[in-house]
Amino acid sequence: MSSSSRPALAAALTAVLALALPSAGSAEAEPTTADREITAETVVVPAAQGLAGAYLAARVAEAETDFREAAYWYDVALQLDPGNLALIEGGLYAVLALGEFERAGPLADALAAGPMEDVQLAAFVQDALQIGAEDWAGLLQAKADGRQVGPVLDELIVGWSRFGDGKVSEALKDFDALASKRGLEAIGLYHKALALAVAGDFEGADAILSGSAQGKLNLNRRGVIARVQILSQLERNEDALALLAQAFGTEPEPMLDALRASLQTGETLPFDVVTGAKSGLAEAFFTIAALLRSDADPSYVLIHSRIANFLDPTNADALLMTAQSLEELGQYNLAVETYAQISPDQPVFYSAEIGRADALYAAGDKEAAVAALQGLTESHSDLVVVHSSYADILRREDRCADAVAAYDAALALVDDVQPMHWSLFFSRGVCHEQLKDWPKTEADFRRALELRPGQPQVLNYLGYSMVDRGINLEEALSLIEKAVKAEPESGYIIDSLAWAYFRLGRYDEALKPMEKASLLEPSDPVVTDHLGDVYWMVGRKREAEFQWHRALSFSPTEKDAERIRKKLEIGLDQVMAAEASAPVEAQPEAATTHGG
Template sequence: MAEVPIIRICSLGLSALLAAGLAGSPALASRGDSAAALNRFVEARLAESSDQSQVAAAIYAQSLKEQPDNALLAGKAYVSAIETGDVELAVKAVRVLQLRGQAEPEMPLLLFASAFAQRDWNGAELAAVELEALKNFAFLEPFLAAWLETARGGDGIAILSRARSDATARYYLEEHLILNSLAHRREKEALALLGAVVERNEPRMAPVRMIAARHLWARNEPEAAKDILKTRSTAPEQRLYQQIETGQKKGVAQKVSASTGLAFLFQRLSSDLASQQADFLSQLLALASAHVAGNSDYARLMLGRSYARAEKHDRAVAEFSRIGSESPYFLVGLSSGIASLVADGNYKQAIARLDSVMDRDPDSPELHILKGQTLQAQGDHAAAAGAFASAVRLGERLNRSDLVMANYWLALGGAQEQAGIWPEGLESLRRANELQPNSPTILNYLGYAQLERRVNKAEAVAAIKQAHELRSTSPAITDSLGWAYFITGDHERAVTYLETALEGQPQDPTINEHLGDAYWTVGRIYEARYAWKSAKLFAEDEDAQRLASKIDLGLRPDLVSP
């Protein structure tokens, strides 16, 4: 699969300016603005600065009603509306900016989504023309036209062929040929294309496999659906496969429609733009997708993820919570929601949410894994080990694959090691390695945990060497190997590997401290203190205290890094 194409988003856009606060001064408003309007503007800015985005959006909406030709207000209302998920306000703001000749390249996409959701085909067509005129997203024209034609009852396949003339559009063509064939109930054509997708087994195409399998299940073709999912490479695919095998259709089986296809176009763009750190545009497209798709679990998941990236965790949790328990994406949504709660420090709420789900499904090892991860984030490693032990027990009872069980044992061993439950932790890590003997992650953890305790040095070094052979580009594993050489007395070789690790992760406190210790030992005193000072910038608690002592006193046996 080719790399994700870079989408042109570099124009000096209104949304970027406003999001940065460069166009947000009341002094830029027209001189005819009333004092009351200016006061409301200030109120909105204050609400934004206090992270009260909903309040700010409401103020901008009211102000825009009173001053419908104020481009500054429209710009602020537009950004605020996208951030709070208010499509109606965003559309109104875009209309104002269009009249003032200040529309940005992405704005017609929102107008297209709004018109499409209202079955205003002429309005959608006009938005597509405006999009093409603004250039940056013009490559989407064949896809928008194809899904619009499909919604009107026509055939969009011929229109999709226009995408072949543009390199960026070609990157998205295969998936839309598949989805459009399914929307037109031409399953044989779709399956011919899906064969290559299934064989390539790319993570990027997992959502396409999911959509196709759910469609075929809705069309009463369970064997064809399961064949698409045969690799079961992702957790949603595994869950969907099980649901089809057990005959569950409610909340699972879904036929592909024009709305499905258009929503997926926006979802895909949202994901790709997020990978380019274009978070505002990513959020806009996720919102457009949810607006078109209606009550779609995958649309909720993507919108929730966009809010989480923007650190709007309350909104993210709300979206993730809307994914029903029957959905193949339920566990992913639950996990994402828990991650947002943890990111906000709401550990009690996260655990309460998990407990409520586990009350209904106490025998799910995945839920016990998720609870263990949450407890680890809270710092309760002993309790986490208990949760992971339950996951191991249930996973073995349910005959989970060796790969899954290796990850369960790794989680258990890691929690036990952090809780000081040793040598039980070592036995768990060894069991993970037995089940998955060529995993660089497992080998590195197995070796490093023993190095920290200065036990079984030969076994530890051998495990880390094997991990490095399998993944030599990993800074973490390269650091482990360098530290292994340090512990075993090969200090010059340790410096070589630790310097290489630092090139990959120059701000990592552990690598900097290890390198500082190695430098001091080989007589490079100035460089040692520089490395320790760099480590101290990001270190915490006991690590920071140890580094401060080394900077002052130099390396003593009791100050060597663990």
């Protein structure tokens, strides 16, 4: 795929587009894509817009990763200029990102037949369609003729195509050849093990996955489940149960619970992670997508996961990855639709609902997001992650009392508290802090630190909370200094350090870290307000007033805004004196606590 042909041109193209398209108030204004069928057969080309307008609209939509809008406008442009390879490539990218392979096929063939050198995008679609049709001989010929999607995938495609063509021994040699290359050992061996299992050689498959054949493999979740199924096929259910406990622990989870139940009753699990060459190649695309997630552009990951979805619609993990990639690209409505494809009877439904709720929230439908998670706490009431996710979204909505109850429900399900549970105590502590319950706040933060010593967020929040209350200031400073050492470029944590110096009356020492925090968080109202306070106390009063005005422009809470306005009116000294003489329960906090 020619990624260089897709720069983020939204701003510039929008300006040009304003000249090319009719105004929103025009009688000829187009309906939104939600109101029209996006197929080449039904597109109506607005004469007033012409090719330039359609092309620019497509590029703007593409730059904003609005794949539906881009697909529509490329269809419009291609009706006016059917042989334009740039339009074909753009349209192909959009429909592939949407997972619409029937529409993608003719575009891929047209692009591959043209004079362009970089036709990787077309090769992806052509390979996927031939795999879907199980045209193994045709695929092998296409690879021999030089069609390429990428060195690792090409080798996996050849291996699984030979397997599908009945040439199992040759396929195993292909996987061995891939495994012989430095850095690709695990991929080659994993797919060889899957092929052996599909062929019925479960002992050979387990020898690879266990590490006894050619060294230990770090298996992902699907790899572990594949080995569990293989062990069951070998009548080793006890070993399979032990592997599940070692890899995933014992907390309830629908898919794992179903596996455990079947194994405990002596049932032989079917081997269905991969069932043949077609699903083996779906796994190959998913494997590469998973490897790409940490480094590659989400749109590139999306192409791989879309192909995995197309080849094996039962691979729920690939469907979740597609939805997550769409979220990363800001396509929240498409993500919601993708999550919704996982039905309630599937074991991973709870994961899909948590993802759908996050996407709904990001799309602005907060009520629906909260309702989705509330419903999940009723249908999946035995899952810690469900209650903690519900608690998290309530906390984001400032419903802290309800959030505390949800965190309580999550922790009640934890029989054996482990280091991984630190975040539950921390998050509940944040809610207790917002509810002004300091004893419970401190208890939760200190429990979180017992479970995860040195965790910078907890160190910072506990230290900042004590600073804000004017208690244990020396300990608070020590906690925050440890947090800064762990995350020296966190503006919020550095702000906490400066604020601790401020509350200790060490104003000159507060200046340098506060200025650094302001550079790292230039539009945060709390940090900016704090910078103004430090400037005031070191005698730079005009600069202090300037920073307070800036803080007001960054939409602080009304409580903080009222205090800032008072400082601008009478000065920080008089505000602090008035607060010192006020009853304790009536004293406002210096600023809203933040934990980074």
